[in-house]
Amino acid sequence: MADSSCNNLTSLARALSQPTLNLNDMNDVTLSPTRSIPLFKCRRRKLSICNSIESVEPSPIAPEARVLVINTGGTIGMTLHDKVLAPKANAFFESLRKLPILHDESYAQQTGMYDYYGPENILVLPNPTPQSGHQYHGLSKEKKRIVYTIMEYTPLLDSSNMTTDDWRKIGKDIEKNYENYDGFVILHGTDTMAYTASALSFMCEHLGKPIIVTGSQVPIYEMRNDGRDNLLGALLIAGHFVIPEVCLYFYNNLYRGNRSTKVDAGSFNAFASPNLAPLACAEVDITINWDTVWRANTTAKFHVSTELNRNVGLLRLFPGITSATVKAFLQPPMEGVVLETYGSGNAPDNRPHLLAVLKKATDNGVIIINCTQCLRGTVSASYATGKVLMDAGLIAGGDMTPEAALSKLSYVLAKKDITIHAKKKMMAQNLRGEMSADLAGAKLCLSDSRFIQVIAKSLSVSCKEELEAIRDALTPPLACAAAKIGDIEALEALKEMGSNLFLGDYDGRTPLHIAACEGHLKLVKYLLSHGATVYAKDRYGDTPLCNAVRFRQKEVVKLLRKTGAHFSRDELEEAGTELCSLAASGDMEGLEIWSLAGADLNKPGYDGQSAIQVAEAAGKKEMVAFLHQLKKKTVIGEFNECDEYDDDDESEGIEFIAAPTAQSNLG
Numbered sequence: 101m102a103d104s105s106c107n108n109l110t111s112l113a114r115a116l117s118q119p120t121l122n123l124n125d126m127n128d129v130t131l132s133p134t135r136s137i138p139l140f141k142c143r144r145r146k147l148s149i150c151n152s153i154e155s156v157e158p159s160p161i162a163p164e165a166r167v168l169v170i171n172t173g174g175t176i177g178m179t180l181h182d183k184v185l186a187p188k189a190n191a192f193f194e195s196l197r198k199l200p201i202l203h204d205e206s207y208a209q210q211t212g213m214y215d216y217y218g219p220e221n222i223l224v225l226p227n228p229t230p231q232s233g234h235q236y237h238g239l240s241k242e243k244k245r246i247v248y249t250i251m252e253y254t255p256l257l258d259s260s261n262m263t264t265d266d267w268r269k270i271g272k273d274i275e276k277n278y279e280n281y282d283g284f285v286i287l288h289g290t291d292t293m294a295y296t297a298s299a300l301s302f303m304c305e306h307l308g309k310p311i312i313v314t315g316s317q318v319p320i321y322e323m324r325n326d327g328r329d330n331l332l333g334a335l336l337i338a339g340h341f342v343i344p345e346v347c348l349y350f351y352n353n354l355y356r357g358n359r360s361t362k363v364d365a366g367s368f369n370a371f372a373s374p375n376l377a378p379l380a381c382a383e384v385d386i387t388i389n390w391d392t393v394w395r396a397n398t399t400a401k402f403h404v405s406t407e408l409n410r411n412v413g414l415l416r417l418f419p420g421i422t423s424a425t426v427k428a429f430l431q432p433p434m435e436g437v438v439l440e441t442y443g444s445g446n447a448p449d450n451r452p453h454l455l456a457v458l459k460k461a462t463d464n465g466v467i468i469i470n471c472t473q474c475l476r477g478t479v480s481a482s483y484a485t486g487k488v489l490m491d492a493g494l495i496a497g498g499d500m501t502p503e504a505a506l507s508k509l510s511y512v513l514a515k516k517d518i519t520i521h522a523k524k525k526m527m528a529q530n531l532r533g534e535m536s537a538d539l540a541g542a543k544l545c546l547s548d549s550r551f552i553q554v555i556a557k558s559l560s561v562s563c564k565e566e567l568e569a570i571r572d573a574l575t576p577p578l579a580c581a582a583a584k585i586g587d588i589e590a591l592e593a594l595k596e597m598g599s600n601l602f603l604g605d606y607d608g609r610t611p612l613h614i615a616a617c618e619g620h621l622k623l624v625k626y627l628l629s630h631g632a633t634v635y636a637k638d639r640y641g642d643t644p645l646c647n648a649v650r651f652r653q654k655e656v657v658k659l660l661r662k663t664g665a666h667f668s669r670d671e672l673e674e675a676g677t678e679l680c681s682l683a684a685s686g687d688m689e690g691l692e693i694w695s696l697a698g699a700d701l702n703k704p705g706y707d708g709q710s711a712i713q714v715a716e717a718a719g720k721k722e723m724v725a726f727l728h729q730l731k732k733k734t735v736i737g738e739f740n741e742c743d744e745y746d747d748d749d750e751s752e753g754i755e756f757i758a759a760p761t762a763q764s765n766l767g
């Protein structure tokens with residue numbers, strides 16, 4: 101690589117990634133109120149504590165991300181009882197509170213964090229910028245304070261005691277708290293961690309936020325342990341990156357949960373993901389492998405499916421296994437079995453009786469999945485000994501781990517109202533990235549793109565890493581430009597180039613933010629179906645939903661809500677004052693769209709008055725009546741009805757309330 105090309109590339113990348121206002125410097129400067137950073141975003145809590153805006157000291161505070169930590173048990177929180185390790189209840193939170201790398205008590209006190217968040221087991225990670233002034237590696241662009249809450253289960257479990265009921269409980273708790281947090285960390289024993297992570301990946305339908313399962317091999321209370329690093333890494337990733345997957349974090353690696361397996365009982369490096377590279381590595385930098393991240397590609401809301409079928413099992417073939425053993429295993433109530441076969445999915449083809457037992461079971465409706473006993477690799481029909489299993493009605497499990505195949509069976513078999521044929525089809529399909537897709541459909545190679553080639557040539561670069569650097573610097577702004585003018589074809593072309601349409605530009609603004617502002621409904625739908633996330637926040641903390649509300653894009657607001665979008669906690673805080681000012685200025689259309697987006701019409705403004713009280717005080721009778729009518733509609737859930745959107749007609753919308761225009765109602 102020539103030096104000049106390197107310089108060119110660096111300057112191009114720098115030019116493209118320089119923000120107009122560098123919030124990366126927030127911790128190094130004292131912000132002046134005249135700077136264009138909204139002060140309320142920097143220190144909203146201080147505003148609510150202090151009586152007047154004048155008394156607020158502008159302080160260099162990073163934005164906050166909230167993470168819910170669900171502690172289910174495992175070695176991470178164990179102590180010795182009678183010379184054996186067992187979970188210790190009600191000790192974890194207090195001990196983290198005393199660890200400076202996991203909690204910054206002075207920040208919590210100074211900012212009034214405890215008053216603001218209420219009586220929760222709440223902690224906050226220390227400043228993301230070290231005192232030395234060096235970059236905080238990997239988080240330089242979006243460094244945030246991670247505020248986290250610990251929810252402890254009773255009893256805490258060694259994960260060998262986990263059952264499907266525990267998976268259900270975790271799923272329900274995530275669903276209940278989904279809107280209040282940016283990400284979730286599940287503390288769990290390592291023994292069955294890969295099973296739980298796999299099961300949660302299927303149970304969590306249309307997931308849009310990170311769920312990271314972690315734990316440790318040595319208790320966090322011991323001097324030398326891996327628990328602190330694992331928890332810290334999981335918290336940082338869950339709070340900083342919108343990775344919409346159930347992941348497993350261990351020993352500096354973030355794995356897809358349903359690809360991971362425990363491989364070592366005595367090492368800190370206890371897990372592996374044999375058939376998929378890690379989603380992220382936390383080395384000197386935290387590097388996310390965005391090309392590998394799985395996305396729900398959906399316009400449906402997050403939902404946890406807690407129905408699981410327990411009549412499933414794992415059966416490992418071994419030389420000499422008797423037909424009677426296999427037959428006994430496949431008897432009712434068994435409904436689904438993962439058969440762990442040899443090599444690339446092989447079984448003896450000289451044992452007609454054994455094969456007949458398998459065939460009889462599949463004929464009777466038992467779903468049998470063929471998975472390999474090998475740690476790495478996939479089943480295929482390349483041997484006669486593999487083909488006989490297909491002939492016996494087994495379904496090829498590709499490169500799924502046995503943990504993933506088993507929990508997928510449990511999830512799929514519990515589906516009501518679908519035929520056995522549809523269930524078999526689901527088992528053969530890739531539902532959550534648990535199996536590798538057919539390579540025939542792989543996306544175009546980066547270097548096939550003429551556009552990137554031309555730029556690469558002019559910069560004299562050719563190696564893959566440099567091409568990728570150019571792609572990553574250029575394509576987000578281009579995708580945003582395409583989103584601004586509603587050009588789906590251009591987005592298609594960018595996607596074919598290998599670019600990810602969910603990545604943001606230098607301000608963290610994604611194509612979805614732009615399309616939401618512009619009201620391009622069709623394009624919003626396209627983006628949501630191609631990996632965009634409704635939870636993306638730009639550098640000012642704004643979501644696409646908030647943008648759509650500000651620009652009064654009603655149909656976009658409806659679609660985003662249907663997809664599960666919600667205001668952030670900070671946006672909800674602001675809503676009260678916003679509603680009051682809209683009520684004061686007689687802006688019914690504005691009030692309607694805030695309400696449609698989920699703002700609470702009773703929310704008081706900065707002086708404690710609600711929008712209705714403001715309208716009453718100003719004698720705006722028409723406005724008061726309108727607000728009551730709007731509240732009624734919210735209570736009876738008219739705004740929550742899911743509407744179907746017509747792909748072909750962007751202008752077709754759903755009128756649900758006849759609001760007079762803002763202009764005609766200025767009082």
Ligand SMILES: NC(=O)C[C@H](N)C(=O)O
Binds near residue numbers: 173291292316318
């Ligand atoms: N390292 C661990 O967490 C092992 C423990 N037996 C568990 O799975 O709960």
